[in-house]
Amino acid sequence: xxxxxxxxxxxxxxxxxxxxxxxxxxxxxxxxxxxxxxxxxxxxxxxxxxxxxxxxxxxxxxxxxxxxxxxxxxxxxxxxxxxxxxxxxxxxxxxxxxxxxxxxxxxxxxxxxxxxxxxxxxxxxxxxxxxxxxxxxxxxxxxxxxxxxxxxxxxxxxxxxxxxxxxxxxxxxxxxxxxxxxxxxxxxxxxxxxxxxxxxxxxxxxxxxxxxxxxxxxxxxxxxxxxxxxxxxxxxxxxxxxxxxxxxxxxxxxxxxxxxxxxxxxxxxxxxxxxxxxxxxxxx
Amino acid sequence: xxxxxxxxxxxxxxxxxxxxxxxxxxxxxxxxxxxxxxxxxxxxxxxxxxxxxxxxxxxxxxxxxxxxxxxxxxxxxxxxxxxxxxxxxxxxxxxxxxxxxxxxxxxxxxxxxxxxxxxxxxxxxxxxxxxxxxxxxxxxxxxxxxxxxxxxxxxxxxxxxxxxxxxxxxxxxxxxxxxxxxxxxxxxxxxxxxxxxxxxxxxxxxxxxxxxxxxxxxxxxxxxxxxxxxxxxxxxxxxxxxxxxxxxxxxxxxxxxxxxxxxxxxxxxxxxxxxxxxxxxxxxxxxxxxxxxxxxxxxxxxxxxxxxxxxxxxxxxxxxxxxxxxxxxxxxxxxxxxxxxxxxxxxxxxxxxxxxxxxxxxxxxxxxxxxxx
Numbered sequence: 001x002x003x004x005x006x007x008x009x010x011x012x013x014x015x016x017x018x019x020x021x022x023x024x025x026x027x028x029x030x031x032x033x034x035x036x037x038x039x040x041x042x043x044x045x046x047x048x049x050x051x052x053x054x055x056x057x058x059x060x061x062x063x064x065x066x067x068x069x070x071x072x073x074x075x076x077x078x079x080x081x082x083x084x085x086x087x088x089x090x091x092x093x094x095x096x097x098x099x100x101x102x103x104x105x106x107x108x109x110x111x112x113x114x115x116x117x118x119x120x121x122x123x124x125x126x127x128x129x130x131x132x133x134x135x136x137x138x139x140x141x142x143x144x145x146x147x148x149x150x151x152x153x154x155x156x157x158x159x160x161x162x163x164x165x166x167x168x169x170x171x172x173x174x175x176x177x178x179x180x181x182x183x184x185x186x187x188x189x190x191x192x193x194x195x196x197x198x199x200x201x202x203x204x205x206x207x208x209x210x211x212x213x214x215x216x217x218x219x220x221x222x223x224x225x226x227x228x229x230x231x232x233x234x235x236x237x238x239x240x241x242x243x244x245x246x247x248x249x250x251x252x253x254x255x256x257x258x259x260x261x262x263x264x265x266x267x268x269x270x271x272x273x274x275x276x277x278x279x280x281x282x283x284x
Numbered sequence: 285x286x287x288x289x290x291x292x293x294x295x296x297x298x299x300x301x302x303x304x305x306x307x308x309x310x311x312x313x314x315x316x317x318x319x320x321x322x323x324x325x326x327x328x329x330x331x332x333x334x335x336x337x338x339x340x341x342x343x344x345x346x347x348x349x350x351x352x353x354x355x356x357x358x359x360x361x362x363x364x365x366x367x368x369x370x371x372x373x374x375x376x377x378x379x380x381x382x383x384x385x386x387x388x389x390x391x392x393x394x395x396x397x398x399x400x401x402x403x404x405x406x407x408x409x410x411x412x413x414x415x416x417x418x419x420x421x422x423x424x425x426x427x428x429x430x431x432x433x434x435x436x437x438x439x440x441x442x443x444x445x446x447x448x449x450x451x452x453x454x455x456x457x458x459x460x461x462x463x464x465x466x467x468x469x470x471x472x473x474x475x476x477x478x479x480x481x482x483x484x485x486x487x488x489x490x491x492x493x494x495x496x497x498x499x500x501x502x503x504x505x506x507x508x509x510x511x512x513x514x515x516x517x518x519x520x521x522x523x524x525x526x527x528x529x530x531x532x533x534x535x536x537x538x539x540x541x542x543x544x545x546x547x548x549x550x551x552x553x554x555x556x557x558x559x560x561x562x563x564x565x566x567x568x569x570x571x572x573x574x575x576x577x578x579x580x581x582x583x584x585x586x587x588x589x590x591x592x593x594x595x596x597x598x599x600x601x602x603x604x605x606x607x608x609x610x611x612x613x614x615x616x617x618x619x620x621x622x623x624x625x626x627x628x629x630x631x632x633x634x635x636x637x638x639x640x641x642x643x644x645x646x647x648x649x650x651x652x653x654x655x656x657x
Contacts, residue, residue, distance in 0.1 A: 011374025014366045014396075110454050118459040119411065122391040199366060201391040203456065206362065241359065242367055251357060252320040 013130075015242055017198045019235050020133035021191045026218035026234035027140050028187035033224045034148075035180045036160035038095045039086070040212045044102035045075035045185040047207030049192030051109065054121045054202055064127040064197065071193030072186045079185035087177045090163075102212055109204035120203030121196075128197040136190055137231070144227035148275050152176075221262055223269015232271055310352035311607045313597065314372030316365055316383040316393060319357040326586050327385050330407060331355050332579055333590030334382065336571075341598040349607075351598060358384055365389040366396055373400055379607045380405065380597055382590070387411035388456050394421045403613045407593040408586050410535055411460040415634040420613055422634040424593040426558045426642065428464045428535055430635075434642045435556035436465075436472045438655065439503050439532055447474045447532070448501040450492060450516060452508035453481040461507035461534035469505065477501045482516075484509060489516050493523050507534035514545035521549040530554065538585060543650030550647040554655050559588040559625045560643045562654065571624045592623035 025042060032039040053071035056062045062070070086097050109115040116122075147153055158166040159173060167173045196202050214237070222233020240258060244251045262270065315334060317327035334353060342350045354376050356368035365384045372378045381404040384393050390409045397404040398418030406414055406423035415421050439447075447469050451462035462481075469476055477499040480492035493516070496504060504520070506513050513536060520531075533542075533555035542550050561572060561582055571591060575583040583591070596619055603618070604611035621628040626641025646655035 007374045010400075011370045012367075014363065014370055018363050018367075118454055118456045120388065120391070120456065122413070123395075199362060199392050200395045201362065201388065203362075203388055204454075241364060245356065245368075245371070252359065 014198070015238070016130055017128070017133060017194075018238050020130065020137050021195045021198075022218065022234040022238045023137045023231040024133075024140060024187050024191035024194070025215045026222065026230035027137075027144060027227060028184045028191065029215050029219040030224055030227055030230040031144065031180045031183045031187070033219055034160060035156050035176055036163060037087075037177060037180065038091060039098045039181065039184070040095050040216060041079075041082075041098040041101055041181075042184060042188045042215045043207045043209075043212040044098070044105050045079065045188035046192035046195070046211070046215075047102075047105055047109070047204075048074040048078055049189030050196040050202050050207070051115055051121070051192075052189075053193035054124050054196045055114070057124060057127065057197065058121065067127070067197075068132070068190070068193055072189040075185040075189035075192075076182055079181050083178050083181045087174065087181065099209055099212060102208060106204050106208045109207075115204070118204065120201060122201045124196055124200050124202065126198055126200065128194045133194050136194075140187060141227050141231065145275070148227060153275065156180075217259070221259065221270060223266075223271050223273075225269065225272055225274045229269050229271035229273070233269060236270065308349050310350040311346065311601060312376050312378045313351050313353050313601075314369075314376060314378035314381045315353060315355045316358050316368045316372070316381065316385075316389070317355060318360045318385045319355070321359045321361075323360045323385065326408060327357070329584050329586040330383070330385065330590040332575070333407075333583065333587035334594045336575055336578055336587075337591045337594030337598075341594065346598050346602045347605075351601070353594075354378065358389055360386065360389070362389060362392045365393050369393045369397055369404075373397065373402055378402070379601070379609050380612055382407060382593060382597065384409075386457075387414060387460070390414055390421075391417070394418065397421075401613075402609045403616060405593055405597060405616075407589045411456060412463065419634075420609075422616055422630065424596060424628070424636060425589050426636050426639065428461045429468070430639045431535060431556040431558060431642055432461070432464050433468045433472065434639055435532055435554060435644055436468050436474065436505075438554060438556075438644045439530055440472055440474070441657070442530060444502040444530055445474065446477050446499075446501045447503045447505055448478040448480070448496040448499060449476060449505045450480045450482065450489075450496070450508070451506070451534075452484040452486075452512055454483050455509065458484065458508045458534070458536060461536065465505050465507050465534060474503075482508075482512065484512055486512060487515055489519050490523065493520050493525070497523060497525065501529065503530040503532050505532040505534070507536065509536045510539040510541045511545065513537045514542055514550065517542075517546045517549045517553065527552055538645070538652075540584075540652065543647060543652070547650050551649065553647045555645050555647075555652075556642050557585060557645050557652075558641055559585050560645060560652070560654065563624075563643060567622065568624045588624050592621070592625050592628065595623060596621050596628065 028042045049071045052074040053067045056067045082101055089097055110117055155171040158171055218234035218237055219230040223229035240255050244254055317330050318324055319327045338353050356372060358365035358368050369381060372381060381397055384390055385408055387409045390406050394417035398420045401420055403420050408425050409423055410425055410428050414423055452458035478496055482489055506516055531553040533553055537555045538557045600612050600615035600619060601607055604615040617630055619630055627638055629637040631637045644655040645652040
């Protein structure tokens, strides 16, 4: 490999990782929004995945091939435990409850010595590769696309438009909501594990309220018509601050202006497409 | 002449890293600081200090060449800090990196830069374990473990035998400062009567303070950022803590904002500082005057630390003989510098060696001054 190409790849390595990881996070937001649930626990799930996997690597010395699949255990168990009571809530109440859960976890990381307190965990070896990150992202997009095209996808859309009507028509609303929450926890947990194993340091404030809102904005900017849309939204929001490096002093201002304009003029997201469904034509 | 210098530049590019060429291309140095977002005040102060020092360095030149400084914004975000450092090294080909601003950012950026064998120097990272990241990680900021013992020694000299400690447990800076304060208090033979924690955004500290008051400690040590420290002091005065209790601050209390927020409630608090605007040695006076002339305001601790760091790095590049990262690293280790913070050398562990420059300050009428003995 020529030296300049090597340098180029090295320079943008972290950005390439971040794009893939934020894509997974955008999908984890997408799956709950797709069933009409404003659940903002993704940052908390990500934190559980990151902390549990980092501890498995640092304290138990497990190989990454075991750590990556095991990293979904803690977030999924947490989702199962809190899913029952919180899924009775809807709309803004669900959002508030899930933000609260994230804050509870943040307080746990801060006060339990095992998690390193405010100093976080440092010295995590770099184990994740771009192939793993993009492989998982590709699989997730494909899987969600196939589900979206199937009858389940139609039921999900029905729930999103009118939950009561969907329930009356025989859609098992609670089961789908729980399924979406577990899928969301799985995706965010994997993203957390991957991000911990590319950046060598994690701290409690990376999984609080602010990242929860950032993840929501990926899906809002991209749109939720197809699984690809939130991923594109996440990519745009991750790339913007780096593309705007040239205008150092007004960087964040410009970043904000672009987002506001996008939301104003593209209310359905950057990719406002809808999926073609199997049997859509015959049904019409 | 022009052709020759172009040729020299081309040659030095082609054979980079080459030896110094008279009038050659500028030497690239990078910095990663917080220039936007809530902590931008720190990064902009650091940038001001760096740029002032850079003007002085370039007026003389380093081995006949100038230094070109690129400052990248991290926005206080771990990922952006890594991206910025990678851009500086991979694209701008810097030979050394200054920063990043926060210890948490350094824990993420340090390993990446160290892996590339590029020296990285923190000017404001005070947490424990920074230089243990790797052999290319330096810092010119005195860690709290060097400053707090000096402050506590002063407290002891004033007859303090018992102390109660308070700290904010939700940010790395305050927690690390508390760990240091506790260890230093034990080492100084002070008996610790109580340890109380709170959140950085808390506004009510009466439960913790009431408990501490009932134990009647000679001193109360506080490790937190300036806003919660001000809150603690204001409430302590309401609860009847008088001048018989000595308040001892960590580095977070070392900010003029303390007097602005807490006013007379902060009077009597002592804090150790690696630098003080009113230090009367000629080097410091000249620095303050030049800073004031260029920016129209007084420098703070962060600007002073950055100013010294730029001079230390330029000096090391000059002594290295060639702008090569490995040689600069070796030259840095042999640093002997007299800056605005006092005499400066590195320990073999790449931390500042001397605490000679530490001054103990006391709050009086809402302003810091050098503490009376």
